[in-house]
Amino acid sequence: MLVVVGRIGRAHGIHGELGVEVRTDEPEDRLAPGVVLVTDPVAAGPLTITAGRVHSGRLLLRFAGVDDRTAAESLRGTLLLADVDPGRRPDDEEEWYDHQLVGLAVVRADGAPVGEVAQVLHLPAHDVLAVRRPDDSEVLVPFVAEIVPEVDVATHRLVVTPPPGLLDDVSDDPGEQ
Numbered sequence: 001m002l003v004v005v006g007r008i009g010r011a012h013g014i015h016g017e018l019g020v021e022v023r024t025d026e027p028e029d030r031l032a033p034g035v036v037l038v039t040d041p042v043a044a045g046p047l048t049i050t051a052g053r054v055h056s057g058r059l060l061l062r063f064a065g066v067d068d069r070t071a072a073e074s075l076r077g078t079l080l081l082a083d084v085d086p087g088r089r090p091d092d093e094e095e096w097y098d099h100q101l102v103g104l105a106v107v108r109a110d111g112a113p114v115g116e117v118a119q120v121l122h123l124p125a126h127d128v129l130a131v132r133r134p135d136d137s138e139v140l141v142p143f144v145a146e147i148v149p150e151v152d153v154a155t156h157r158l159v160v161t162p163p164p165g166l167l168d169d170v171s172d173d174p175g176e177q
Contacts, residue, residue, distance in 0.1 A: 001099055012060050047075075103156070105157045139166070
């Protein structure tokens with residue numbers, strides 16, 4: 001199964017180095033020299049990492065055949081994907097791959113159904129779960145321990161304890177709130 005491990009950002013310098021937004025907890029394995037990555041869009045790859053370094057807190061990578069700034073800029077926005085065994089879990093028991101969360105039933109602590117995880121969004125502050133409600137509306141739930149205290153992939157469910165207003169229907173009329 002292919003999972004996103006990074007997103008290519010802007011070029012750094014004139015020799016083909018690229019800033020990469022890391023989307024894996026295992027960058028030392030998945031974004032190391034010699035690793036070949038599938039890309040989205042497919043036409044941009046596959047890409048072989050030839051070198052990597054951290055500069056000012058940002059990961060910079062070089063890829064085979066990308067030798068100048070023009071070639072590097074053409075890759076901006078490309079997603080980097082690695083092949084992962086679908087049954088494999090990350091080493092930390094409090095981590096999951098996106099594909100293990102998508103499709104899980106979302107319930108409140110009292111068992112009341114909320115919906116189903118439709119997507120995992122990787123935002124700068126923290127991850128967010130896009131939950132599809134039974135009425136086909138969608139609600140965004142911050143994927144933090146205080147709001148999502150339990151994830152049970154084996155039973156195919158995720159428990160949420162939302163703060164007031166997060167899952168409540170919001171009226172269009174401000175006078176009715």
